[in-house]
Amino acid sequence: MIKKVVVSFPADQASRPLIYELIRKYDIMISIIKADIDGRRSGKIVLEMNSDADHIRQAIDYMIESGMEVSPLESKIKFDDTKCINCGACTSSCxxxxxxxxxxxxxxxFEPEKCVVCKLCITACPLKLFRIEFND
Ligand code: SF4
Ligand code: SF4
Structure with a gap:
């Protein structure tokens, strides 16, 4: 199966060889769809994982136990455009x-088809106009 996930990690995990660990431990083929990492601060990566369901579930558990947040890419960002003041704060984080x-x-x-659900806009917007929605 193929599963896409957004992995958010704290600064102390930023220089960790996560992809290597997942490949070695769980025999998963991994493609990095998007990455925002500089090794000194927290970061996010969007991964496509290709393996059997058990290995993927174990890999996700491993990342969560290691202090990372893992969200399925099936989630969507919703945006309340009726209250937007067009300040632009969210655009620099996207x-x-x-x-x-x-x-x-x-x-x-907002062009939802380009959104990789990194969730950075949720904290960037001073009016808190973004929220995440998960598909069933
Ligand atoms: S900043 Fe918001 S809109 Fe942009 S990719 Fe991330 S979640 Fe999607
Ligand atoms: S940060 Fe919030 S208020 Fe500002 S442009 Fe973005 S959505 Fe609109």
């Missing part, structure tokens, strides 16, 4: 380009 403000309107545009 590495995938799903949130953009451009001339001449200078209005926030």
């Amino acid at each position: 590495l995938s380009g799903a949130l953009i403000i451009k001339a001449p309107e200078w209005k926030l545009r």
Whole structure:
């Protein structure tokens, strides 16, 4: 099976060879879809894991037990555009380009198909207009 997950990790885990560990311990083929890591602070990576269901579940448990947050990529970001003041704070945190403000309107545009559910906009928005929704 193939499962896509967003892995958030604290600063003390940022330089850890996570991909190597997952491949060695759980025999998983891994593709990195997106990464935001600099080795000195917390970071996020979006992984596609290809293996049998047991190995993938064990790998996810291992990451969680190691202090990482793991969210399924099946989750979606919802955005309440009725309250947006177009301040742009969320756009600089959105590495995938799903949130953009451009001339001449200078209005926030959200393109959900580009969203990798990194959740950075949730904390970036001063009005807390973003929330995460999980598919059943
Ligand atoms: S979760 Fe927010 S910041 Fe992350 S890619 Fe989606 S819209 Fe951009
Ligand atoms: S940070 Fe919040 S209020 Fe500002 S543009 Fe983004 S969604 Fe709108």
